[in-house]
Amino acid sequence: MGLFVSEANQFSQSTWSVSELTAYIREMFAIDYRLQDVTVGGEISNFTRARSGHLYFTLKDAGAQIKCVMWRSAAERLFFEPGEGDAVLANGRISVYEAGGVYQLYAERLQPAGRGNLAVAFEQLKQRLADEGLFDPEHKKPIPLTPHKIGIVTSADAAALRDILNVLNRRYPLVEVLIAPTLVQGAEAPPQIVRALQWLDGRTDIDTIIVARGGGSIEDLWAFNDERVARAIFAAQHPVITGVGHETDFTIADFVADRRAPTPSAAAELATPDIEEIRPLLAGYQAMLQSEMQDLIRQKQWQVQTLVRALSHLSPQGRLDNNRQRLDVTLARLDRAMNHRLAQEQGRLAVAVAGLTAVSPLATLSRGYAIVRLRENGRVVRSISHVASGDSLTVQVSDGQFDVRVGD
């Protein structure tokens, strides 16, 4: 109370500086607990977003207005983009901006007026996109069973990402991961999510994209009810799996995604096979390879055997054997025929010999007769007129012959 103390004071009171007074007024607000946590409904006007990220606006109704400020830290958590004319509920505390001489609402939270409006907006967007066919099953792309690289759109330092990475590492460490970090809540989140999604989708080394966010309030998850995000998911060339919030949270992004997982971890599970299921699959393939090969070899062996049998029927060896046998049979028949014939002839010969013996001169000779022949010509001498003195004669007796000469 320095400057004016010594002055003559016609108000017969001590005087305050403006700062003192303003500080006092500010204190008055501070001690009213109702003004430290107050929710007020009104329409936004004079909305400005400063370069610093702080929001300045006025809330008004038909009869009054109040200045509002929302610091960047709170503005970043907004799940919608406030704008001129919006009917909103603002929550915060009332205090005094001393340099400006104004009291104002320091807003911590802001939401479209009436909690029901969120649900209405949600249903309206959902219906509109459904009518456009964005949720139709024929647009759902299949998720690759064994992805090579998975793109992840999520907050870089959130538990959701750690959950996803842990699941991927446990289930299918063969996969590669490319993270495109984004804000996942607040008014800035939707365009960031769209950019991250489009960046990943433009890459050729990506098989599947996971869009994820951990659990939170409906306002926290609101970025995933944004039409821009929904359309970006729909436009993606690669299959997109959403894992937003908890089991019971459904967002627009979930409806338009190719697969909706109830949580980020579940999204990682949908995106990958389990290595423990692949091992037996591989073992099964190996066993099938073996058995197919054995079957084939058995089958070929049987074919070969069949052919060998067929061949042996047709081979010249068979015919040769056949002919050889015919020859043997024929030869045997020939033998038999010859022997028969021989026996016959021998019989005839014996008969003839017997006949011969009966007329043989040998019998006569053995009784002392002799046969005399001219030696010269072998003629039998039957008369003395047949011989002349000096002729040589052969005399045959029963056991031989000898020569004689005719005497005078």
Add this chain to the structure above:
Amino acid sequence: METEKDLQSLSFEEALQELELIVARLEDGELTLDESLALFERGQKLAERCNKQLSQATLRIEQLTADGEIVELPSP
């Protein structure tokens, strides 16, 4: 075979796919013994390769930075 690539250059999923294809072709039959044997040998090698990859794998993680660069992060 038209797609017989060098075994070491195959990714796990490529190797697994080729193995599935080979099993299916062997099941179909209609192959000569030589073809079958070649497929069988290839299949065995693919299965070994897959098993080896399964037992050696560690998650590889990359992240896009604010500067638009891609940096590698440690495995979890």
